Amino acid sequence: MSASKLKTFKKLWPYLWPQNMPDAKTRLLLASVSLVLSKISVLIVPIIFKYAIDGLSEPKNLVVPIFLMILYGGMRLTSSLFSEIRDITFANVAQRTLRQVILRVFDHLHNLSLRFHLDRQTGGLTRIIERGTKAVETLVTFLTFNIIPTIVEIILVSAFLWVMYGMSFSIITLFTMLAYIVYTLKLTEWRIGYVREMNRTDVEAQTKAIDSLLNYETVKYFNNEAYEHNRLDESVKVYEKAAIQGRITLAYLNFGQVFIISIGLVLVMGLAAQGVINKTMTVGDIVAVNTFLIQLYIPLFNLGFAYREIKLGLVNIEEMFQLLSETLEIKDAEQAKPLEIKGGEICFDKVSFHYQSNREILKNISFIVPAGKTLAIVGSSGAGKSTLSRLLFRFYDVTNGSICIDGQDIHSITQKSLRRAIGVVPQDTVLFNDTILYNIAYGRPDAAFEEIMKVAQQARIHDFIQSLPDGYETRVGERGLKLSGGEKQRVAIARTLLKDPKIFLFDEATSSLDTRTEKAIQENLREVSKNHTTIIIAHRLSTIIDADQIIVLEKGEIVERGTHQELLAKKSTYALMWKRQQEHKGKEIYS
Numbered sequence: 001m002s003a004s005k006l007k008t009f010k011k012l013w014p015y016l017w018p019q020n021m022p023d024a025k026t027r028l029l030l031a032s033v034s035l036v037l038s039k040i041s042v043l044i045v046p047i048i049f050k051y052a053i054d055g056l057s058e059p060k061n062l063v064v065p066i067f068l069m070i071l072y073g074g075m076r077l078t079s080s081l082f083s084e085i086r087d088i089t090f091a092n093v094a095q096r097t098l099r100q101v102i103l104r105v106f107d108h109l110h111n112l113s114l115r116f117h118l119d120r121q122t123g124g125l126t127r128i129i130e131r132g133t134k135a136v137e138t139l140v141t142f143l144t145f146n147i148i149p150t151i152v153e154i155i156l157v158s159a160f161l162w163v164m165y166g167m168s169f170s171i172i173t174l175f176t177m178l179a180y181i182v183y184t185l186k187l188t189e190w191r192i193g194y195v196r197e198m199n200r201t202d203v204e205a206q207t208k209a210i211d212s213l214l215n216y217e218t219v220k221y222f223n224n225e226a227y228e229h230n231r232l233d234e235s236v237k238v239y240e241k242a243a244i245q246g247r248i249t250l251a252y253l254n255f256g257q258v259f260i261i262s263i264g265l266v267l268v269m270g271l272a273a274q275g276v277i278n279k280t281m282t283v284g285d286i287v288a289v290n291t292f293l294i295q296l297y298i299p300l301f302n303l304g305f306a307y308r309e310i311k312l313g314l315v316n317i318e319e320m321f322q323l324l325s326e327t328l329e330i331k332d333a334e335q336a337k338p339l340e341i342k343g344g345e346i347c348f349d350k351v352s353f354h355y356q357s358n359r360e361i362l363k364n365i366s367f368i369v370p371a372g373k374t375l376a377i378v379g380s381s382g383a384g385k386s387t388l389s390r391l392l393f394r395f396y397d398v399t400n401g402s403i404c405i406d407g408q409d410i411h412s413i414t415q416k417s418l419r420r421a422i423g424v425v426p427q428d429t430v431l432f433n434d435t436i437l438y439n440i441a442y443g444r445p446d447a448a449f450e451e452i453m454k455v456a457q458q459a460r461i462h463d464f465i466q467s468l469p470d471g472y473e474t475r476v477g478e479r480g481l482k483l484s485g486g487e488k489q490r491v492a493i494a495r496t497l498l499k500d501p502k503i504f505l506f507d508e509a510t511s512s513l514d515t516r517t518e519k520a521i522q523e524n525l526r527e528v529s530k531n532h533t534t535i536i537i538a539h540r541l542s543t544i545i546d547a548d549q550i551i552v553l554e555k556g557e558i559v560e561r562g563t564h565q566e567l568l569a570k571k572s573t574y575a576l577m578w579k580r581q582q583e584h585k586g587k588e589i590y591s
């Protein structure tokens with residue numbers, strides 16, 4: 001095993017040997033004792049066998065052999081009992097370890113920045129976690145239920161043989177074992193490439209099939225069924241080849257293993273036969289030795305499989321641990337205090353920002369939204385409006401300048417308190433694949449149903465929900481795709497209202513709605529956000545004419561600011577936008 005694998009193992013150790021779970025160690029101890037006891041019971045079986053057979057071959061009375069037969073059954077039972085005890089005690093520790101690992105990775109992923117998550121495919125992340133945790137489970141299982149018990153058994157059998165029949169038996173057995181293990185590991189090493197290829201192509205074929213079915217409509221639009229068929233076939237073909245190779249190499253492995261065992265058995269049997277001829281051993285001894293060895297080889301058959309799984313598993317675990325060592329981009333400052341919210345005044349002071357250093361997105365942005373007032377941000381697509389909202393929510397840190405809420409730099413307060421204070425209705429709403437009720441309640445999971453209905457009414461979605469056959473229990477589908485764009489937006493507004501933050505941030509929150517519904521919601525929102533500081537990002541200027549201040553953003557810079565009337569009077573960018581939209585609106589009415 002290479003050094004890096006050992007390192008992975010070391011990182012895993014604290015989970016396997018938990019520090020803060022006192023009863024885990026007791027359990028491990030109990031499991032180990034049970035392990036040894038069960039193995040000893042197994043080893044007594046061949047010895048009972050021997051005495052029974054010897055007793056039967058010269059039957060003087062039948063009592064002893066019958067008693068031995070019963071004891072034989074009893075020992076088998078005892079062994080099974082101890083091994084079940086071992087498995088149960090251990091399963092407890094193993095499962096808890098697994099739970100800790102899963103939660104640790106999951107929490108860490110939620111702490112990583114938006115930038116990290118946008119760069120990664122969520123599917124890829126879940127697969128890493130799935131494979132990693134599965135690998136931890138496999139590793140623990142094989143180690144405790146297979147490898148360690150087998151090692152214990154080899155040692156015990158060798159000792160037994162030595163004591164009962166002399167050194168040569170024990171040495172032949174040990175050598176056979178050694179040859180068997182070395183051969184298995186070497187051959188498994190050679191097979192790993194094929195097995196890996198098999199797994200890889202299997203996943204690839206699966207992904208292709210899923211992707212193709214997800215794009216069902218697109219496939220039909222372009223009549224590309226045959227194309228998809230061939231694409232899938234390419235992966236399956238490679239899989240087919242790898243699978244056949246895998247089977248052939250498995251045959252080599254199995255046959256070689258049996259070959260080595262047979263040689264060992266023949267040697268030991270020969271030795272035993274000689275013992276019988278020399279009258280130093282009985283027929284019962286031959287049976288006992290044979291049983292010893294066969295019993296020993298059975299668990300070894302799985303060794304190659306276990307070795308491969310552990311080896312591949314360590315790679316997967318390493319991949320998962322790599323996620324854990326991913327550094328956090330957005331961190332609470334050392335002495336971060338919770339935000340002390342008063343009126344909710346927001347202040348951007350000379351803020352500059354870029355996602356990648358070669359492309360400036362926001363340049364020197366300064367503005368103040370006084371407590372309880374409303375700011376509207378307008379501007380063409382890509383100007384940086386949503387970016388402003390992400391900075392306020394601290395999904396990213398500003399490159400230059402600072403953002404303050406009630407005079408406290410958001411850099412120096414805890415993220416939790418900051419995010420508690422701000423309610424965002426984002427531009428693209430994604431819903432959880434659950435019921436409408438669940439999705440609205442997400443704003444405040446402990447809210448009463450009456451409160452949920454109230455915010456649904458304010459967001460003008462209550463009547464629609466009531467009209468559905470399943471009402472609030474209607475499921476919204478993956479990412480909420482069973483709802484229309486406007487319905488989704490209203491669910492998003494409702495859940496943000498339920499959160500009841502001090503500051504509201506609506507990013508095109510009503511853009512998918514028809515003008516009438518939009519007007520109605522806007523009136524409600526104005527009512528709700530009366531004493532709240534509000535930032536509205538909008539394309540449709542008619543929705544923001546009442547804002548206390550309007551900022552026009554172009555290519556990351558503020559080009560104009562003022563109230564609706566002031567900006568119209570300027571007869572510049574805003575006035576032009578307004579004029580264009582008014583013309584457009586005329587068309588909308590008559591079409």
Ligand SMILES: Nc1ncnc2c1ncn2[C@@H]1O[C@H](COP(=O)(O)OP(=O)(O)OP(=O)(O)O)[C@@H](O)[C@H]1O
Nearest residue numbers: 118355356361380381382383384385386387388427
């Ligand atoms: N994660 C990101 N990484 C790199 N560039 C980004 C990222 N997110 C946004 N951008 C870029 O930043 C610019 C501003 O994006 P932003 O989403 O703030 O625009 P916007 O004003 O909200 O536009 P729209 O009105 O279309 O929503 C865009 O040119 C966009 O391509």
Ligand SMILES: [Mg+2]
Nearest residue numbers: 385386387427
């Ligand atoms: Mg945007």
